[in-house]
Amino acid sequence: MIRKLDIISKYSKYFVRNVRNQSTRPMCDTISVCNRNYPTDSWTNITPNILSYQGRNIYMKKNHPLSILRQQIVNYFYKTFVNPKGNAIFSVFDNLAPVVTPEQNFDQLLIPKDHPSRSKSDCYYVNEKHLLRAHTTAHQVDLLKSGLDNYLIVGDVYRRDEINATHFPVFHQIDAVRTLHRDKLFKNNPELEIFETNFKTSPTSFLPIKSSLKCIDQTKQPCHTMEAVKLMEHELKTVLVRLAQTLFGKDIEYRWVDSYFPFTQPSWELEVYWKGEWLELLGSGIMRNEILEAAGIGNTIGWAFGVGLERLAMVLFEIPDIRLFWSNDSGFLNQFKEEDFGKHMKYKPISIYPQCANDLSFWLPDNMGVDDFVGNDFNDVVRDVAGDIVEQVSLIDKFKHPKTGKSSLCFRIVYRHMEKTLTQNEVNEIHSKITTTVEKRFNVKIR
Ligand code: PHE
Numbered sequence: 001m002i003r004k005l006d007i008i009s010k011y012s013k014y015f016v017r018n019v020r021n022q023s024t025r026p027m028c029d030t031i032s033v034c035n036r037n038y039p040t041d042s043w044t045n046i047t048p049n050i051l052s053y054q055g056r057n058i059y060m061k062k063n064h065p066l067s068i069l070r071q072q073i074v075n076y077f078y079k080t081f082v083n084p085k086g087n088a089i090f091s092v093f094d095n096l097a098p099v100v101t102p103e104q105n106f107d108q109l110l111i112p113k114d115h116p117s118r119s120k121s122d123c124y125y126v127n128e129k130h131l132l133r134a135h136t137t138a139h140q141v142d143l144l145k146s147g148l149d150n151y152l153i154v155g156d157v158y159r160r161d162e163i164n165a166t167h168f169p170v171f172h173q174i175d176a177v178r179t180l181h182r183d184k185l186f187k188n189n190p191e192l193e194i195f196e197t198n199f200k201t202s203p204t205s206f207l208p209i210k211s212s213l214k215c216i217d218q219t220k221q222p223c224h225t226m227e228a229v230k231l232m233e234h235e236l237k238t239v240l241v242r243l244a245q246t247l248f249g250k251d252i253e254y255r256w257v258d259s260y261f262p263f264t265q266p267s268w269e270l271e272v273y274w275k276g277e278w279l280e281l282l283g284s285g286i287m288r289n290e291i292l293e294a295a296g297i298g299n300t301i302g303w304a305f306g307v308g309l310e311r312l313a314m315v316l317f318e319i320p321d322i323r324l325f326w327s328n329d330s331g332f333l334n335q336f337k338e339e340d341f342g343k344h345m346k347y348k349p350i351s352i353y354p355q356c357a358n359d360l361s362f363w364l365p366d367n368m369g370v371d372d373f374v375g376n377d378f379n380d381v382v383r384d385v386a387g388d389i390v391e392q393v394s395l396i397d398k399f400k401h402p403k404t405g406k407s408s409l410c411f412r413i414v415y416r417h418m419e420k421t422l423t424q425n426e427v428n429e430i431h432s433k434i435t436t437t438v439e440k441r442f443n444v445k446i447r
Contacts, residue, residue, distance in 0.1 A: 132158035144295035160376040179302035282307040361410035362444035
């Protein structure tokens with residue numbers, strides 16, 4: 001069953017989530033990612049399975065549903081923002097390598113040092129100094145520093161997560177930034193300013209994520225004037241509502257919901273009402289001035305937004321399983337045509353193959369409690385051994401023995417091949433491979 005299709009709900013939850021860290025050991029001294037060798041260390045947790053998606057660039061393949069969406073969004077920006085000569089003013093970056101530093105992915109975006117989204121259990125680290133970007137926002141400061149004022153970035157992003165119909169460790173995002181210098185923003189009102197004359201940076205901006213959630217000022221950053229923020233907010237909201245109408249149709253019902261991101265203030269999510277449910281479509285906000293300052297840009301204000309492509313495509317084209325985007329099956333790929341966007345282009349199941357569920361329960365080592373075990377480590381072992389024939393992994397039981405004090409966990413693994421029926425024997429063989437790997441890797445005892 002598909003959970004509530006929260007198109008980007010991972011975004012904001014990702015910034016307020018709390019997870020544990022668990023150390024893992026890399027297998028080799030170096031690892032090759034995007035044709036470069038990196039030394040491994042205790043941070044390395046990229047798996048061969050994750051590396052196998054590298055460079056497939058499905059979001060650029062003609063007529064792939066993700067590519068169709070990418071083009072719709074890019075074209076919308078090209079059409080909406082033009083200079084007096086009629087040329088598009090947004091630059092588009094769609095091939096930046098996904099290996100970034102923690103500075104790019106977190107520090108430059110004002111994500112606190114102890115923030116849980118940095119943890120090894122949430123990100124794929126190449127080593128201590130490099131990771132696969134967890135959002136396309138990671139390139140913001142670099143692109144601003146290079147002198148860009150309006151840009152879109154499209155790319156693959158990587159997050160360690162649960163396994164089910166709407167989550168996959170590799171997915172795609174589009175981020176946009178739009179900045180305006182005071183002389184442009186207030187060209188008709190030259191007496192107005194972007195910045196207050198005497199402002200004090202609010203200490204609440206630097207509070208840990210949870211407290212700032214309660215007291216962050218949703219009206220504006222202390223440095224900005226109300227006039228500047230309201231003008232930008234108006235443009236951002238108008239542009240993004242029209243984007244939603246371009247994708248979902250003119251009559252789509254929508255609403256703005258207050259949100260929180262460390263790199264924007266105020267922040268909002270845009271939700272659309274689709275088939276009886278409110279769907280989070282994108283995250284957005286007024287860029288934190290500290291970021292523009294760090295990029296060396298003065299007297300300027302900006303807005304930014306980010307949208308995840310997979311769940312948007314799943315909703316629009318009625319694609320029931322996120323693994324289908326990686327399918328090479330022509331029966332899937334031939335169903336979508338760029339030029340048919342908006343003409344009721346819906347996925348028709350190629351055929352339904354049966355599921356097969358097997359459980360795996362084990363005793364944890366003596367010193368470990370049920371909450372010490374990192375589910376995402378388990379998920380990565382499952383993916384590494386079984387690849388994407390695993391449709392879903394769920395923790396179905398936690399148990400602590402009243403006498404021995406030993407803890408045990410039980411995971412249910414649901415197998416389903418996208419292109420054929422799996423026999424119980426095939427499944428058993430893979431399941432037992434997973435079992436032995438789990439046993440060795442986590443030092444557990446199978447029950
Ligand atoms: N990077 C955010 C995410 O992945 C989305 C976002 C981008 C929000 C830009 C605001 C501005 O969750």
